[in-house]
Amino acid sequence: MTQDLLLKNVRPMAGAATDMLLRGGRIARIAPGQEAAGALVEDGGGALVIPGxxxxxxxxxxxxxxxxxxxxxxxxxxxxxxxxxxxxxxxxxxxxxxxxxxxxxxxxxxxxxxxxxxxxxxxxxxxxxxxxxxxxxxxxxxxxxxxxxxxxxxxxxxxxxxxxxxxxxxxxxxxxxxxxxxxxxxxxxxxxxxxxxxxxxxxxxxxxxxxxxxxxxxxxxxxxxxxxxxxxxxxxxxxxxxxxxxxxxxxxxxxxxxxxxxxxxxxxxxxxxxxxxxxxxxxxxxxxxxxxxxxxxxxxxxxxxxxxxxxxxxxxxxxxxxxxxxxxxxxxxxxxxxxxxxxMRTEGYGLEEGCTADLVLVPGETLAEAIVSRPERALVVKRGRVVARAGHALVQAP
Amino acid sequence: MTQDLLLKNVRPMAGAATDMLLRGGRIARIAPGQEAAGALVEDGGGALVIPGxxxxxxxxxxxxxxxxxxxxxxxxxxxxxxxxxxxxxxxxxxxxxxxxxxxxxxxxxxxxxxxxxxxxxxxxxxxxxxxxxxxxxxxxxxxxxxxxxxxxxxxxxxxxxxxxxxxxxxxxxxxxxxxxxxxxxxxxxxxxxxxxxxxxxxxxxxxxxxxxxxxxxxxxxxxxxxxxxxxxxxxxxxxxxxxxxxxxxxxxxxxxxxxxxxxxxxxxxxxxxxxxxxxxxxxxxxxxxxxxxxxxxxxxxxxxxxxxxxxxxxxxxxxxxxxxxxxxxxxxxxxxxxxxxxxMRTEGYGLEEGCTADLVLVPGETLAEAIVSRPERALVVKRGRVVARAGHALVQAP
Structure with missing residues (x-):
């Protein structure tokens, strides 16, 4: 079982800052000020979150x-x-x-x-x-x-x-x-x-x-x-x-x-x-x-x-x-x-509670800015697990 | 007077590795194995050089x-x-x-x-x-x-x-x-x-x-x-x-x-x-x-x-x-x-000896690769002087 992951201070679709709790590969809860015992915690620093x-x-x-x-x-x-x-x-x-x-x-x-x-x-x-x-x-x-x-x-x-x-x-x-x-x-x-x-x-x-x-x-x-x-x-x-x-x-x-x-x-x-x-x-x-x-x-x-x-x-x-x-x-x-x-008829895709926790943290003020600037991806999460950080994949290519 | 600058191990237009001596704002000499007393030395690490x-x-x-x-x-x-x-x-x-x-x-x-x-x-x-x-x-x-x-x-x-x-x-x-x-x-x-x-x-x-x-x-x-x-x-x-x-x-x-x-x-x-x-x-x-x-x-x-x-x-x-x-x-x-x-009818533009020393060092194997990859510019030189390094300008914007 993947450990719970709490993303603090992130802005889903460039909206207001909030916290996202990822549990069992899904987005369990989106609400500010969350604490979660036993969860890994990542500080998003106000980054945008978009779905994968x-x-x-x-x-x-x-x-x-x-x-x-x-x-x-x-x-x-x-x-x-x-x-x-x-x-x-x-x-x-x-x-x-x-x-x-x-x-x-x-x-x-x-x-x-x-x-x-x-x-x-x-x-x-x-x-x-x-x-x-x-x-x-x-x-x-x-x-x-x-x-x-x-x-x-x-x-x-x-x-x-x-x-x-x-x-x-x-x-x-x-x-x-x-x-x-x-x-x-x-x-x-x-x-x-x-x-x-x-x-x-x-x-x-x-x-x-x-x-x-x-x-x-x-x-x-x-x-x-x-x-x-x-x-x-x-x-x-x-x-x-x-x-x-x-x-x-x-x-x-x-x-x-x-x-x-x-x-x-x-x-x-x-x-x-x-x-x-x-x-x-x-x-x-x-x-x-x-x-x-x-x-x-x-x-x-x-x-x-x-x-x-x-x-x-x-x-x-x-x-x-x-x-x-x-x-x-x-x-x-x-x-x-x-x-x-x-x-691709992907079930559970999206950024709502209950969706699969496939998501990306990108620095930026707005979605448009993320597109025109294309900054390094701060965090990439696949089914609730961090798979890339600061532009680097955590898996190896041959 | 700008101090001489010797670029070691660089590849003009993705050609063979050589050294470039910049003097008085111009490209003074392009030849491998150069030494230059009193010159600043930059190791290009085999980077491409293109004109500014x-x-x-x-x-x-x-x-x-x-x-x-x-x-x-x-x-x-x-x-x-x-x-x-x-x-x-x-x-x-x-x-x-x-x-x-x-x-x-x-x-x-x-x-x-x-x-x-x-x-x-x-x-x-x-x-x-x-x-x-x-x-x-x-x-x-x-x-x-x-x-x-x-x-x-x-x-x-x-x-x-x-x-x-x-x-x-x-x-x-x-x-x-x-x-x-x-x-x-x-x-x-x-x-x-x-x-x-x-x-x-x-x-x-x-x-x-x-x-x-x-x-x-x-x-x-x-x-x-x-x-x-x-x-x-x-x-x-x-x-x-x-x-x-x-x-x-x-x-x-x-x-x-x-x-x-x-x-x-x-x-x-x-x-x-x-x-x-x-x-x-x-x-x-x-x-x-x-x-x-x-x-x-x-x-x-x-x-x-x-x-x-x-x-x-x-x-x-x-x-x-x-x-x-x-x-x-x-x-x-x-x-x-x-x-x-x-x-713009710029006089002295180019990468030959005698040209104005406006040039850019970019990592990469070929010119085509530099275009499709667009890596961080290793060094930017204006009239023989380094003005940006590793993607950062050495002058400040307001």
Whole structure:
């Protein structure tokens, strides 16, 4: 049993200073002036408390974190990047267990307490990525919740044997069936989506599809996804990641898609991409659409950016959506916290009494200040236990 | 006379480790294994050395840095933001001398060694902003070079008396004549630009115009600017800041503008804006166009973002331009260093022997890593003298 933890002088969501008693992995009581015999006591010094940050889209299995700097010289086309990755995975020995562990520790010290990761499944790596990330999930079970998406990075139909590998990945305990640009990669959107949704039905798991396709092509793929959600009754169980087509200037097209997304309770993931059309976050939230954010790849063969800091992601989402007012910045933080939890259907997530005690202490006056300043995380707590302090994780990466 | 400074074990532009001897404010010698009697010695520990970062566009006079968090609740229109600013300047007592000093110190600890700042001149504040920033410029003369742009934030023709205030600002020693959206604000592009270029001609100073106008409207304003450059022979002496219209999808229009920009040696400033069309940096550089970057306002009444970190700006420029390869990230760094110096025509800027000893030590393996990681600056040197160390400025802000 975890020892009780009493956080003194903290400000939940930048509100008034109070004390929070954490007991049995949950938030037991929020009230000022608490004493608790036998509890560990932490003085928050007036820091903000936010619920644990949620990394709703990343690729733990292939970060290069901690491997020395690997120069990126990949060509401009998608296929160049996929080929470059396949070559470097082999040449560099990108070990999924080791690398995912390194990113988990980095995420943790930045205040992330749960992660959804897409893990490559293809005929080159088979299910080695899944196995490696599962190893990391077990290793850090007390510090980080990790949801695994079986992700067909190289397509499904283009390489015989991929369907069987995806099945194996699901049998190994993957939580979500992944998919990728149904038109663009496999050149067979019906075939691709039938496999993805077929697996989801057979294994009783939700779906999370990467959709980079732009404009009408993306809209077409979305419609095919909607049709399958309706046919299989998968309302509320599908996420579309990136969804660049929702940033299209064609307002009528986007409006129609958003209406369907709201009606079918599809969740949308955005990274707040500066160089691509992006889903309009304020509009999605106003429509009640579950909207989350992620880092996508962190320092991998695709691109060099990223520090796994979901407060920085909130800033990038804010900048992309031209959020300036404090209430707008709160929306950016919401997609990096509650929006991720809503997407992953995390039970007990939040800062109320009774919620799971996953939380982060950050110095700052307001939530907006925390986002624009992104100071060192004073304390990160997972299920009532301190897992990082003063920017340092209390667990070790390999 | 500044004491000689010997930097041991440093890697200029991430190259091979060497020693750099700084003497009389200049880089005297770059060679390994140097000894120098009487010199201060700093062990660089293998850190990268880059030339001093250049903040080529900011608004020192109106940052809220250090004033406690000021919630932003301004309306969505440009006029809402201008009105909001005017009200808050009065209500909060935003002192230009104090505030500019605070931002200068923050910039300095982040490795910036020169700044071009646009300073409000209008009938509400008169030239008080200019006077305040001039005070800061004198105060930090040994630590930071500051170029002052007399900036008509509220328009010129819309408020009688502004022209006279701009004249006064130039007589007070402003270095550059500013301007702002010739169509959008004054509703009289010819009138606006005639005043701006008229002042530039009379005072013999360059021009730097904010141009947020989009698409064809921005292109029209640019053409009016080109006409005046040609008529007055001001080739090489005009900067267009933001230049959103260069990010327009109309390739023919953009191509024609870029040809003129190259021919007239106009410099372009970009912040790498995520929510606006942006000048295509790689293309500008390939055409030999002087291209620089800036933070724009830092934590002011317009918007809350910014830490005055020009390595972070390089990251944002990189993200906006979809720069992924190491050579592309070097371009992002170039606009935050050499591009700024080229825009401000800074003599002796660079890392070669004989150049002014303005430089920054940053831990990291490569330039790309410095941009994506943005570590604490180990040492900042201005004209051969250490002005910041381990992320802390050695001068005090008020």
């Amino acid at each position: 940050l949620v990394e709703a889209h990343t690729h733990l299995d292939k970060t290069l974190w901690g491997m020395g700097w690997v120069p990126n010289s990949a060509g401009p086309r998608l296929i160049d990047k996929i080929d470059n990755e396949r070559r470097l995975k082999h040449e560099l020995g990108i070990d999924p267990a080791r690398q995912s562990a390194r990113q988990v520790v980095q995420s943790l010290r930045m205040g992330t307490t749960q992660i959804r990761t897409h893990v490559d499944v293809d005929v080159a790596v088979g299910v080695a990525g899944i196995a490696g990330v599962m190893e990391t999930r077990a290793r850090f079970a007390d510090s980080m919740d990790i949801e695994v998406v079986a992700f067909p990075q190289s397509g499904i139909l283009a390489h015989a044997g991929t369907v069987e590998l995806l099945e194996e990945a699901m049998r190994m305990g993957s939580d979500v069936v992944g998919g990728l640009d149904p038109c663009g990669i496999d050149r067979d959107p019906k075939g691709h989506l039938d496999v993805v949704f077929g697996l989801a039905e057979r294994f009783g798991k939700p779906v999370d599809i990467h959709l980079h396709e732009l404009g009408l092509l993306g809209a077409f793929s979305m419609e095919l996804i909607f049709e399958r959600i309706r046919a299989l009754g998968m309302q509320g169980r599908v996420t579309v990641s990136h969804a660049f087509c929702l940033g299209d200037p064609d307002a009528a097209m986007v409006g129609a898609l958003l209406d369907e997304i709201a009606a079918l309770d599809v969740a949308i993931m955005t990274t707040g991409p500066a160089s691509r059309p992006a889903p309009p976050v304020a509009r999605l939230l106003a429509m009640g659409i579950r909207t989350c954010a992620g880092s996508d790849g962190i320092r991998d063969t695709w691109q060099p950016y990223g520090t796994a800091d979901m407060l920085e992601r909130a800033m990038l989402v804010g900048l992309r959506n031209n959020f300036r007012r404090d209430d707008e910045l709160s929306m950016a933080l919401a997609v990096c916290t509650t929006g991720g939890a809503a997407t | 970062l250049v903040e080529a566009h900011t608004h020192l006079d109106k940052t809220l840095w250090g004033m406690g968090w000021v919630p932003n609740s301004a309306g969505p229109r440009l006029i809402d933001k201008i009105d909001n600013e005017r009200r808050l300047k009065h209500e909060l007592g935003i002192d230009p001398a104090r505030q500019s000093a605070r931002q200068v110190v923050q910039s300095l600890r982040m490795g910036t060694t020169q700044i071009r700042t646009h300073v409000d001149v209008d009938v509400a504040v008169g030239v008080a902003g200019i006077a305040g920033v001039m005070e800061t410029r004198a105060r930090f003369a040994d630590s930071m070079d500051i170029e002052v742009v007399a900036f008509p934030q509220s328009g010129i023709l819309a408020h009688a008396g502004t022209v006279e205030l701009l004249e006064e600002a130039m007589r007070m020693g402003s270095d550059v004549v500013g301007g702002l959206d010739p169509c959008g604000i004054d509703r009289d592009p010819k009138g606006h630009l005639d005043v701006v270029f008229g002042l530039a001609e009379r005072f013999g100073k360059p021009v730097d115009i904010h141009l947020h106008e989009l698409g064809l409207l921005g292109a029209f304003s640019m053409e009016l600017i080109f006409e005046r450059i040609r008529a007055l022979g001001m080739q090489g002496r005009v900067t267009v800041s933001h230049a959103f219209c260069l990010g327009d999808p109309d390739a023919a229009m953009v191509g024609a503008l870029l040809d003129e920009i190259a021919a007239l040696d106009v410099a372009i400033m970009t912040t790498g804006p995520a929510s606006r069309p942006a000048p295509p940096v790689a293309r500008l550089l390939a055409m030999g166009i002087r291209t620089c970057a800036g933070s724009d306002g830092i934590r002011d009444t317009w918007q809350p973002y910014g830490t005055a970190d020009m390595l972070e700006r390089a990251m944002l420029v990189g993200l906006r331009n979809n720069f992924r390869r190491d050579d592309e990230l070097s371009m992002a760094l170039a606009v935050c260093t050499t591009g700024g110096a080229a825009t």
